[in-house]
Amino acid sequence: MTTVDHLRQVRLGNLRTVLLALVDRPGSRADLAARTGLTKATLSNLAEPLLAGGILVEEPATLAGMGRPSKPLRFHPDGPVAVGAEINVSHLAVETLGLDGETLERRLVPADLRKASARDVLDRVCALIREVTGPRPLLGAGLAIPGVVHDGVVVRAPNLPRLVGEPLALDLSRRLGVEVALDNEANLAALAHLWPRHLAGEDFVHVTADVGIGAGVVLGGEVYRGVSGFAGELGHVVIERDGIPCTCGSRGCVERYAGLDVILREAGRRRLDSLRRALSAGDSKAVDAVRHAGEALGVGIATLTNLFDVPTVVLGGSYAVLYDHLHDAVRSEMDSRVLAGGERHTRLVASPLGEFAVVRGAAGLITRRAVQQPERLFA
Structure with a gap:
């Protein structure tokens, strides 16, 4: 690895550390430095491209006790979002999620999809996604299905047999113009209890x-x-x-x-x-x-x-x-x-997430990747 590559990896690692800290809660440069172990100068260098890219926003200065006013950093309220979509036997659901883990919009529509074709299902999924995303930049989409998934393709789905063998992730990616990650709905519902907060412990x-x-x-x-x-x-x-x-x-x-x-x-x-x-x-x-x-x-x-x-x-x-x-x-x-x-x-x-755990986990799959792999935010 060259020196340039090494420095790039260090910078990405520091970015990841800062973003994970901000997922936990907003903070000033001084607060983030204390929480991450990075210097204030390093924090400032890392924050600038995130601010310029509309990923973070710096709030007005507030005076908390003695010393200089604090200017908290937080994820931009109009920044990029992820969308999660669920194709189930009896319903479709979608949800948009900010990088801070806040739900922005969600929909759940009853539908009997046992005999629906992949094309028909994706038509309806795309229509729902466009309803909830609006004009904000889209980081990507997570797609959940009640079946076994391998390499973006459903290989087994006893209750949705017409979707087996269909390249759902690739087709939806082409329609939306972003990366789509396909996974089993139960796995994504579990992920929603891990990211961005642990709601049920680690086991x-x-x-x-x-x-x-x-x-x-x-x-x-x-x-x-x-x-x-x-x-x-x-x-x-x-x-x-x-x-x-x-x-x-x-x-x-x-x-x-x-x-x-x-x-x-x-x-x-x-x-x-x-x-x-x-x-x-x-x-x-x-x-x-x-x-x-x-x-x-x-x-x-x-x-x-x-x-x-x-x-x-x-x-x-x-x-x-x-x-x-x-x-x-x-x-x-x-x-x-x-x-x-x-x-x-x-x-x-x-x-505590009820019927929306699956779509929250599907969207969370994308936001977690973006935070853990910061290069995705600048792609």
Whole structure:
């Protein structure tokens, strides 16, 4: 490595340090120097191109106690944004996220996409993205799908078979004119609980549900994907050997007992909001449907907990919405089946991000890359 290359790497490393500090909270040059260990002169040199590029803004000077007035640096309110999009079986969702982790706009549109073509789906996704991004510079897009992803292509999606083999990331990138990163929706929902804030610690499983059920496994602060990206397929963990046939070709999978469409069918409801109202009213059919789903889900979660020994399980998506009615049944199965339960109690909590964890994680995938790889901000 030449001296020039070395100096460039040092500068990029310092930029990354500063940006990560600003993700945590705004600060003056003096404050940032204290928090990062960099000198004030270095901070000033690093800040100038970020200010000139509209990535940061310097607020008016304020006097806090003795000494010179402070001029805090923060991410520019009109600076570049990332967008996250989710293609699911029963809905489309999008969200824009600033570099500071603030949500700017979001949309969730119910839609039955089981038989939709890739072209039709991407047409609708693009229309939603254009609604929420506006005129601000776009850093890139994260795209989430309930299936197994490899090199920007869906290789397995039992509930969205027409999207398998389609180059979704490349097609969407061409339409938007920016880089698009495609990933599994459960992994991205888990990432939303890691970036830009740790919401569930560094070791947990995040379980989310629509028609299918996915689990994002987080170990040591990183999403665990497995060798081929198949890790976390909780929906296809078998809980009844000769049970109900599943779309994956197996039988007795968790999602055939605890998927949202199963819950709605058993409750005699068509939509999640209708189910919530029925549960609030104490409708016995709805209560029984959710309890039975919770028991099946609890068996699957106990299996994951025994495998990965995590201290926290986060219920997200539809499960977060139904958490108060699911909790007891899930907890009961976990208490009786988790082997380490006597030595260490596994927390069961609802995601604070609810139905938007997936799109927040998809957008966060882009903002995290931009902060960790500052050269992307100047591309």
